[in-house]
Amino acid sequence: MDKKKFIAVIGGGQCSKEEARQAEEVGRELARRGVILVCGGLGGIMEAACRGASSEGGTTVGVLPGDNRQSANPYVQIPIVTNMGYARNIAVVKSAQAVIAIGGSYGTLSEISHALQSGIPVIGLNTWSLSRNNQQDKSIIPAQSPTEAIDKALDLATARKSKE
Secondary structure (H helix, E strand, C coil), X not given: CCCCCEEEEEECCCCXXXXXXXXXXXXXXXXXXXXXXXXXXXXXXXXXXXXXXXXXXXXXXXXXXXXXXXXXXXXXXEEEECCCHHHHHHHHHHCCCEEEEECCCHHHHHHHHHHHHCCCCEEEECCCCEEECCEEECCEEECCCHHXXXXXXXXXXHHHHHXX
């Protein structure tokens, strides 16, 4: 497992059809490239990404907020029960070498914050943008397509791993 890359896909438990399409495409392509997908294990973006990865024979890990493995979406192969609620967001991002954020609400924003605070690169696909003192904060690296998001995530994960 040490040689495998782990990429977290984060986003809302509810999402638009377009966001779900993008997440599913991200999941499929991560699986094709042999990457292990880590997510929060529930519905919306998480389920769509896991569905995509599963369709290509990929490995999916769901870090669940509750204490019941059965709450995982049907495409999570490895459910991690935490009983930590949103605090599990830290485990989701800390388990990855890079994060792809798709859409999302405040839970996604907290995951973005934890990742950036830990030096884990975040690639954004139609997600949050940040500003500080009325100046654009460029910490979230924008991507225009699922493929571009994956390319950037893998490049940054490789660069980060070489520093570890």
